[in-house]
Amino acid sequence: MSEFWHDAGCAFHPVSGPDYLPPKQLRQLQLHRLQIIVNRAYSNVRLFKERMDERGVKPEAVQSLADIAKLPFTVKDDLRDAYPFGLFASPMHEVVRLHASSGTTGKPTVVAYTQQDVNVWASVMVRTFAACGCQRGDIIQNAYGYGLFTGGLGAHYGAEALGATVIPISGGNTDRQIMVMKDFGVTAICCTPSYFVHLLERAAELGVDLKELPIKAGIFGAEPWTDAMRARIEPEAEIKAYDIYGLSEIIGPGVASECEAQVGLHIFEDHFYPEIINPETGEVLPDGEEGELVFTTLSKQAMPLIRYRTRDITNFITEACSCGRTVRRIKRISRRSDDMFIIRGVNVFPSQVEAALLEAEGTLPHYQIVLTRDKGLDQMAVQVEVTPEVFSDKVGAVENLRQSLSRAIEHTVGLRVAVRLVEPHTIERSMGKAKRVLDQRGAS
Amino acid sequence: MKIHQLSVFLENETGRLSRPCEALAKAGINILTLSLADTQQFGILRLIVRDWEKAKAILEESGCVVNVTEVVATEVADRPGGLAELLKVMEAGGINIEYMYAFTFRWEDKAVMIFRFQDPDAALETLKKEGVNVVGGVELYARAEA
Numbered sequence: 260m261s262e263f264w265h266d267a268g269c270a271f272h273p274v275s276g277p278d279y280l281p282p283k284q285l286r287q288l289q290l291h292r293l294q295i296i297v298n299r300a301y302s303n304v305r306l307f308k309e310r311m312d313e314r315g316v317k318p319e320a321v322q323s324l325a326d327i328a329k330l331p332f333t334v335k336d337d338l339r340d341a342y343p344f345g346l347f348a349s350p351m352h353e354v355v356r357l358h359a360s361s362g363t364t365g366k367p368t369v370v371a372y373t374q375q376d377v378n379v380w381a382s383v384m385v386r387t388f389a390a391c392g393c394q395r396g397d398i399i400q401n402a403y404g405y406g407l408f409t410g411g412l413g414a415h416y417g418a419e420a421l422g423a424t425v426i427p428i429s430g431g432n433t434d435r436q437i438m439v440m441k442d443f444g445v446t447a448i449c450c451t452p453s454y455f456v457h458l459l460e461r462a463a464e465l466g467v468d469l470k471e472l473p474i475k476a477g478i479f480g481a482e483p484w485t486d487a488m489r490a491r492i493e494p495e496a497e498i499k500a501y502d503i504y505g506l507s508e509i510i511g512p513g514v515a516s517e518c519e520a521q522v523g524l525h526i527f528e529d530h531f532y533p534e535i536i537n538p539e540t541g542e543v544l545p546d547g548e549e550g551e552l553v554f555t556t557l558s559k560q561a562m563p564l565i566r567y568r569t570r571d572i573t574n575f576i577t578e579a580c581s582c583g584r585t586v587r588r589i590k591r592i593s594r595r596s597d598d599m600f601i602i603r604g605v606n607v608f609p610s611q612v613e614a615a616l617l618e619a620e621g622t623l624p625h626y627q628i629v630l631t632r633d634k635g636l637d638q639m640a641v642q643v644e645v646t647p648e649v650f651s652d653k654v655g656a657v658e659n660l661r662q663s664l665s666r667a668i669e670h671t672v673g674l675r676v677a678v679r680l681v682e683p684h685t686i687e688r689s690m691g692k693a694k695r696v697l698d699q700r701g702a703s
Numbered sequence: 704m705k706i707h708q709l710s711v712f713l714e715n716e717t718g719r720l721s722r723p724c725e726a727l728a729k730a731g732i733n734i735l736t737l738s739l740a741d742t743q744q745f746g747i748l749r750l751i752v753r754d755w756e757k758a759k760a761i762l763e764e765s766g767c768v769v770n771v772t773e774v775v776a777t778e779v780a781d782r783p784g785g786l787a788e789l790l791k792v793m794e795a796g797g798i799n800i801e802y803m804y805a806f807t808f809r810w811e812d813k814a815v816m817i818f819r820f821q822d823p824d825a826a827l828e829t830l831k832k833e834g835v836n837v838v839g840g841v842e843l844y845a846r847a848e849a
Contacts, residue, residue, distance in 0.1 A: 645712045647770065650769075650770045654741075661745075682714055
């Protein structure tokens with residue numbers, strides 16, 4: 260692709276064009292693609308044909324975008340049941356790439372890409388990087404894991420297509436990450452937000468101040484995180500911390516991204532059609548109401564998914580974005596219906612605990628929620644690492660801190676919660692996704 | 704005339720006290736005196752050492768949370784009623800004591816106590832006015848290591 264656009268002073272990559280489509284044209288494009296994809300899924304994938312036939316729905320039934328509600332949902336278990344290749348809509352000789360999710364519960368789920376799928380993936384990642392203020396000339400440290408996980412290669416192809424310089428360092432080896440960031444003049448990093456916090460802590464120990472390095476942006480995804488974490492990261496590293504969203508079933512990273520406004524994530528909805536549904540009843544909710552996010556892939560060849568339930572809880576932001584993009588935004592996802600735990604009949608999300616800790620302490624400490632069962636009764640405890648900022652030589656002051664944290668969490672979740680202060684670095688740091696909840700109820 | 708005291712957060716569990724002590728031992732830092740406050744869940748170890756800045760760095764490197772507080776060391780007559788007399792002076796001067804602990808050594812007929820005052824500067828002024836002998840850092844370290 261010619262790169263004259265940089266010289267012309269364009270603020271965004273031309274690939275970002277669809278982000279600014281007039282809504283009417285966008286809806287036409289979506290309907291056109293939806294009709295094609297439903298046909299493709301129905302004709303090539305047995306599961307979709309069976310499900311639609313059961314409901315007596317033919318592909319021709321989709322005459323408007325609203326008609327999508329007639330189609331059956333797809334869930335994670337469908338992918339597991341079809342292991343490994345049961346949902347592919349392309350013959351294997353057209354599949355150029357396979358990825359797989361970590362099989363934390365049983366078998367992994369396998370996803371496939373044709374060459375066109377890989378190209379679309381790179382284009383949505385270009386749009387992601389552009390929305391996060393990156394362009395040609397940027398030096399991007401890609402600390403997402405390379406391999407079966409989609410994060411590494413997804414960000415890699417996107418950053419290259421953008422015209423940036425990519426450092427394919429992959430995850431792990433924190434000291435080397437810090438050395439490379441410093442010596443190579445890295446301007447943006449891709450990794451999970453919890454790994455970046457780990458990196459910040461290690462850099463401080465090594466006497467490296469990220470504020471003095473050229474790094475200006477963090478492209479953080481692959482796990483739910485909150486504004487509380489952003490409030491900690493941004494001033495400490497003097498970067499803009501952007502939230503990106505994706506899941507391997509839909510394509511990988513590049514499904515949605517924040518822009519410079521950092522208020523919600525724009526969905527690249529010319530490729531991924533979003534709906535918000537009531538997770539209990541499955542009905543489509545009016546715009547703005549909170550519910551489960553559902554995607555239909557509009558252009559995926561190798562593995563189209565119809566109405567895939569993400570388990571992520573969010574809502575559409577109905578106001579227009581100040582950045583000018585017209586594709587719809589979702590509120591940043593800080594909770595998954597999977598993360599939710601139920602204790603004594605109360606639904607609790609780790610994000611609620613996080614918000615309470617932030618409010619009580621001013622900064623977000625490392626914490627872990629521990630669920631246990633004592634004589635048949637569920638107990639919730641929160642371990643919080645003591646930081647130098649809040650530690651005092653006076654027993655009363657430390658005890659007051661403990662109680663105020665306890666009260667703040669109890670107030671938010673409506674349950675008695677035992678807060679236990681622990682020494683720094685005693686809560687396990689993950690290299691990938693943060694483990695916020697330790698459920699030991701099954702063990703007792 | 705104020706002395707720097709280091710406080711270390713400890714979980715109230717077996718073996719937690721030995722980590723900071725071993726770290727200081729390895730660096731050849733002598734603990735002049737200490738006190739340990741504890742609750743059911745956690746404890747606070749308070750230390751007086753000669754080179755508090757080095758000790759703080761070593762403790763932090765070993766993973767401890769460290770807090771620095773200014774405390775005051777005063778002489779107390781080592782006989783019945785010695786402490787009571789001193790406390791009376793403080794009470795009369797409206798000095799609020801957060802906590803206190805003693806040094807293990809004796810100097811002539813006097814003991815030395817560490818006081819953590821709510822307002823160390825105001826306390827110092829009152830003590831000096833009342834003629835209480837406040838022991839400064841240099842003098843204190845010399846006595847402790849004599």
